[in-house]
Amino acid sequence: MSEPLLQIRNLSKRFETPRGTVHAVNDVSFDIPRGSITGLVGESGSGKTTLGRSLLRLIEPSEGQTIFDGTDLNRLDKSGLRAARRRMQIIFQDPVSSLNPRLRVRDVIAEGLRAHGIGNARSRRDKVAELLEEVGLSADHMNRFPHEFSGGQRQRIGIARALALEPEFIVADESVSALDVSIQAQVLNLLLDLREKRNLTMLFIAHDLSVVEYLCDQIVVMYLGRVVEKGPSRPLYRNPSHPYTQALLSAIPMPDPGLERSRTLLKGDIPSPLHPPSGCVFRTRCPKAAEICAAGTPEPVTVGQFHQSYCKRIEGRHATT
Amino acid sequence: MTGPVLDVSNLQVTFRARGRSVTALRDVSFTLHPGKTLALVGESGSGKSVSSLAIMGLLPKNGAVAGGEIRYRRPDGKVSDLTTLPEREMRKLRGSSIAMIFQEPMSLLNPLFTIGDQIGEMLLLHDPLDAQARRKRVLEMLELVEIPAAASRLDNYPHELSGGMRQRVMIALALVCNPTLLIADEPTTALDVTIQAQILDLMRRLQKEMGMSILFITHDMGVVAEVADDVAVMYAGAIVEQAAVDTLFARPSHPYTRGLLGSIPMPGRPEGERLVPIPGTVPPLHAMPPGCAFAPRCKRADHACEHPVTLSELGQGHRIACFHPVSQEVEHV
Numbered sequence: 001m002s003e004p005l006l007q008i009r010n011l012s013k014r015f016e017t018p019r020g021t022v023h024a025v026n027d028v029s030f031d032i033p034r035g036s037i038t039g040l041v042g043e044s045g046s047g048k049t050t051l052g053r054s055l056l057r058l059i060e061p062s063e064g065q066t067i068f069d070g071t072d073l074n075r076l077d078k079s080g081l082r083a084a085r086r087r088m089q090i091i092f093q094d095p096v097s098s099l100n101p102r103l104r105v106r107d108v109i110a111e112g113l114r115a116h117g118i119g120n121a122r123s124r125r126d127k128v129a130e131l132l133e134e135v136g137l138s139a140d141h142m143n144r145f146p147h148e149f150s151g152g153q154r155q156r157i158g159i160a161r162a163l164a165l166e167p168e169f170i171v172a173d174e175s176v177s178a179l180d181v182s183i184q185a186q187v188l189n190l191l192l193d194l195r196e197k198r199n200l201t202m203l204f205i206a207h208d209l210s211v212v213e214y215l216c217d218q219i220v221v222m223y224l225g226r227v228v229e230k231g232p233s234r235p236l237y238r239n240p241s242h243p244y245t246q247a248l249l250s251a252i253p254m255p256d257p258g259l260e261r262s263r264t265l266l267k268g269d270i271p272s273p274l275h276p277p278s279g280c281v282f283r284t285r286c287p288k289a290a291e292i293c294a295a296g297t298p299e300p301v302t303v304g305q306f307h308q309s310y311c312k313r314i315e316g317r318h319a320t321t
Numbered sequence: 322m323t324g325p326v327l328d329v330s331n332l333q334v335t336f337r338a339r340g341r342s343v344t345a346l347r348d349v350s351f352t353l354h355p356g357k358t359l360a361l362v363g364e365s366g367s368g369k370s371v372s373s374l375a376i377m378g379l380l381p382k383n384g385a386v387a388g389g390e391i392r393y394r395r396p397d398g399k400v401s402d403l404t405t406l407p408e409r410e411m412r413k414l415r416g417s418s419i420a421m422i423f424q425e426p427m428s429l430l431n432p433l434f435t436i437g438d439q440i441g442e443m444l445l446l447h448d449p450l451d452a453q454a455r456r457k458r459v460l461e462m463l464e465l466v467e468i469p470a471a472a473s474r475l476d477n478y479p480h481e482l483s484g485g486m487r488q489r490v491m492i493a494l495a496l497v498c499n500p501t502l503l504i505a506d507e508p509t510t511a512l513d514v515t516i517q518a519q520i521l522d523l524m525r526r527l528q529k530e531m532g533m534s535i536l537f538i539t540h541d542m543g544v545v546a547e548v549a550d551d552v553a554v555m556y557a558g559a560i561v562e563q564a565a566v567d568t569l570f571a572r573p574s575h576p577y578t579r580g581l582l583g584s585i586p587m588p589g590r591p592e593g594e595r596l597v598p599i600p601g602t603v604p605p606l607h608a609m610p611p612g613c614a615f616a617p618r619c620k621r622a623d624h625a626c627e628h629p630v631t632l633s634e635l636g637q638g639h640r641i642a643c644f645h646p647v648s649q650e651v652e653h654v
Contacts, residue, residue: 043513043514043515043516044484044513150602151365152602153602180364180365180540181364181540181542181581181584181585182364182580182581182584182598182599183364183598183602184584185583185584185585185586185596185597185598185599186598186600188586188596189595189596189598192595207513207514209514209588210585210586210587210588211586213586213588214586214590214596215586234592237588237589247515248514248515249588250518251514251515251517251518252514252543252588253514253517253518253521253541253543253544253546253547254543254546254547254587254588255542255543255545255546255570255582255585255587256546256570256587257546257547257549257566257567257570258567258570258571259546263518265515265518265519265522266515266518266519268469269483269484269485269486269516270513
């Protein structure tokens, strides 16, 4: 893999609530290689959205480092952060609530350019036209309002807005989840095209595992605020090693009625993040849990090239070559 | 063998909006046999949810059945056309012998009452029991839907339960009067995959035990493959393809069905192979093309497709509405 654009080290985010402290993100570390798409998956409550936003400091992380191209974002002051923010953008799930309904499409897309004082009215207009074409819309859409577009088109507008500042890194948070599958496929292919053309680095947050496998080069699986497994996409999907990843993958409904599969049905729900289980956070739902799982957080075990699993019950190759 | 539980024929539903009338369902026909699951699958605007609301007699005020029949076989064997049934009669059927579950349990559950009270009230409406017997029956229902420590949950309010638990409570509420027909409208769409797997598993078990028939409405072809015996694929208010589940996935013949399957990023696809999306979007109801509604997005479309198209038989109950069906088998890797 190429050198990392982003190095996330021991990142944590805690929220204080009247009922106690919630460890939404707990000691998370991984690298995002330049020009790659990293998928962040997990169920609701796994902390994936909080992590995505903490990376951009849309939420202030409690501790840890986010090293972006050599600089720790978490140590930057306001003006330093503002400069760095030009280089990273976010695309949201819901294109309806994330686009200001009172602004015309050209103003929605040019907002970032204006805020950073880039170009003049005319050059910004040209830029907007160019971006609209690039995301598969047409330049004469720029004078319309967001409500005049379908869901898929609005998501394209959200992508055009994110691209306006020529970012190197994009966080896409459930960006295709609200779309119908035929439209979702259009947007996924657009993201792949843009990655190739612009050498974009992306963190793609999603709960749909099939979408993530299609799009991503590497996968990070989270459960209750912690990383439980990470690795290159193909090997991780073919040989998931963490019991949670195994259960998650076996739960995907496959469009093939003849398929015989052994399914690991997980019991119960994800526990409250206010009272996470001791030791391995997954052990209360884990079919392989044993006594050793209750004491101490599991250390990463190398199970393949760049492929690590945080489980005490698996035998890995400890020597990393 | 007795006849079908539900036999919908040539159902038309229209909506009035801003002074004009639009057709939301065109000539929809399907049959649901006892103890079986029929999946209605389609994307937004396909008419799958409108179909279920029409069956329940719950169309919004600006919508109406403009033609066709919905013949429902009651538990006593008597067949009634639900489109002509008086509201009083319909109300007796709803919640007792025909029940419905939704994507969002809170659209059915009242946040101000405990789940025990709500299931109990449902019982009271359809089955006179004294308070003690009722509570016992409610508890049985919660155990049936595998709610852990059910007795301690009776006095919980809906907000005290997780999404998956609420879904189970809604299923208990729907099944408490032993319906023969369950309409499930995207019941697992809002759930995480691990919880979805639990709920689908539960529904399969309950269907086997209670023998009910299920009309399962979903947008997810993966879910269809897991739950359905028969499938009807809907597009823009009409059924475009209908078959037994194995046939549909082995020989999808309508270009739309093909397109839908080609859009799904199925795990284990060959690396680097791109998805083939369907270009364009669904036409709005007020601007439907005169012929095949899918023609503007279809690679195979030609002049023939400007004429209205109806379902025709390909054999063994496999029916499609297309002038240019796709004939090859799907290759499974």
